[in-house]
Amino acid sequence: MTPQAVVFDIGNVLIEWQPERFYDSVIGSERRKAMFAAVDLHGMNDKVDTGHHFTETVYGTAEDYPEWRDEIRMWHDHWIEMASPVIDHSVRLMSALQTKGVPVFSLTNFGIQSYDFAATHYPFLRAFDRDYISGHMGVIKPDARIFEMLEQSCGIPPAYLLFTDDRPDNIAAAQARGWQVHLFEGPQGWAERLVSAGLLTQEEAA
Template sequence: MTVRAVIFDIGNVLIRWHPEGWFDARIGPARRASLFGAVDIHAMMQRIDAGAPFGATIEETAIAHPGWTAEIRAIRDHWTEIAQPAIDGSVRLLHALRRAGVPVFALSNFGAENFPLSEAQFPFLRDFDRRYISGRMGLAKPDPAIFAAVEADCGLPPETLLFTDDRADNIAAARARGWRTHLFTTPDALAACLTSHDLITEEQIT
């Protein structure tokens, strides 16, 4: 069956998400390693992605770790410096699909309160036909319920959806529902996938 919509993850597909690198540059790799060893930063962000409030959750975590208060609060205060830059090759593919008339959706684990900050920084995040943001939905990948919610909202058969994500567990969850999938590694590999499905041509990618 023909692909009728392409669904993009955002973090590490359209926008780089690697907080370790940001902290390496500011407090050094050794202190960053100590920070991430003492505080489960990614678990904190997963709670935010699932619907917990952005600022309050970070503040709660900061208070619980008095030795790392400033570093934890930096994630709130410097969000747009940390969640960047844009992955330009992927953004070009998003726009090529739109020019070709292919519906494009976003399905991302992203907090409801910090997503608007990134949206203001990267206007291309508005360039989707539908956006499924986990913090707004109260569901997060790889929970099968979030994929079911997408299907129910868009009304398209699972086998007509092509989903790209950088995490293997999210890809496996989508595939289990019958979605077509592409494990994201590079924009060039994603471009090859899209052209193989006759969604766009190499000439349309600019």
């Protein structure tokens, strides 16, 4: 069945999100590994993604680990450098879908303040037909509730939603609710899926 809307994850689908890569380039891999072993930075980020204040959460964590204070603050102060670069082909696919009249939604684990900041650098983040941002919703993927909230909000039956995400656990959660899904491993594969779904031509997906 032809999807009635396409749902994009953002991190590693539209924008590369590789904090470890950033830290490796700044403090070296050995020191980065030691810090990530000592501090649950991804857990810290999950708090931001569920609606905790970006600056307060990162800076508060930095104060809890004074030996890593400067490095932890980089998660905030150099955030755009971590959330980069843009995956240009994915952004083109988003635009091509909308040009064809296909609604495009976001469904992303993202903080309130960090999303607003990112949107000042990446204007396409304001171009979705509907935004589903975990920080505003108070729940993160892969919790089934975030998928249910999107369904209830948009009114489109699950079987008519096509969702892409780079994380298998998020894909499995959406699939369990009856969504059409695509595990994102690169924009070319996603382009091919959109063509096979009948949403874009080969030329439009290039």
